[in-house]
Amino acid sequence: MYLVIGHSSYITFCHLENEVAFTCSADHSARKWEVATGQCLTVYTGHTSIVNRILVSRNLLFSGSYDRTARLWDVDSGRSLQEFQGHRNCVLALAHFSSSDILEASNMEGKEVKEFLVTGSTDCTVKIWEAFRGCCLQTLQGHVGAILCIVLDVPNKELFSGSTDYTIRKWNMVTGDQLKVFRDHQGSVICLEVGDIIIN
Incomplete structure (x- = not known):
């Protein structure tokens, strides 16, 4: 020790x-x-x-x-x-994926692999960035509280965010569309994990 x-x-x-x-x-x-x-x-x-x-x-x-x-x-x-600038308040949650994670191998042939960063902030937004260029590609809006956690379901091209607004929101990673809101928690959502069948 x-x-x-x-x-x-x-x-x-x-x-x-x-x-x-x-x-x-x-x-x-x-x-x-x-x-x-x-x-x-x-x-x-x-x-x-x-x-x-x-x-x-x-x-x-x-x-x-x-x-x-x-x-x-x-x-x-x-x-x-x-450096990724654009949030109006502190950055609390991070996630990362590559273009090779969400595209079929046949679609990646001859293409450069790009890296992406997902950030969640107390400004109530989630942002998706192209990592090496530093540009914001999507701003996901819908939460009314701080984003405390983010998890990716890469095979399904989906992103989940948990917030102090007591909700979990499901988003399309590619289009940025909000797909579903889970509202049954009675307190802040502080951790997320994606399984084969359910979200814990």
């Missing part, structure tokens, strides 16, 4: 990925750690407020912050690759 020291304020989220751990903090940064030794391998700096969520996908790290932005980082170098 060892004590990991590096952040200068409290840690808001932790993600374990193989032999490394990723953390984000109220000190406005995220860090990558070697699990075996506790050594800090990379520091990701650029946000100007609390970093409350991170998401790791292959060699990409996404972060969401109270500074109203999300960012894309190179995992190994710590270099900021893109």
Whole structure:
């Protein structure tokens, strides 16, 4: 057992990925750690407020912050690759998918694979971004409370968002159309998971 020291304020989220751990903090940064030794391998700096969520996908790290932005980082170098500006309040939820996830292999032949980021905010909206260009492709509106969680059902090209307005909403990932509203909760929806038959 060892004590990991590096952040200068409290840690808001932790993600374990193989032999490394990723953390984000109220000190406005995220860090990558070697699990075996506790050594800090990379520091990701650029946000100007609390970093409350991170998401790791292959060699990409996404972060969401109270500074109203999300960012894309190179995992190994710590270099900021893109900043996503457009939300009017803090970014609380993140999800990621690739064009290869939603298109048939036959339709991908000869095409560049594109990466997409989905963000949820306390401004009551969900946004879908093209990751490397930083442009917002869709703004999903309908919630009347903060978006606390997002989950993707990639095979069906559907996105689910949970909110402090006590609802879950189902959206088409491609068109941005709202498909259904689930209204039976009596409190904020803080976590979502998609199964084969039901949503928990």
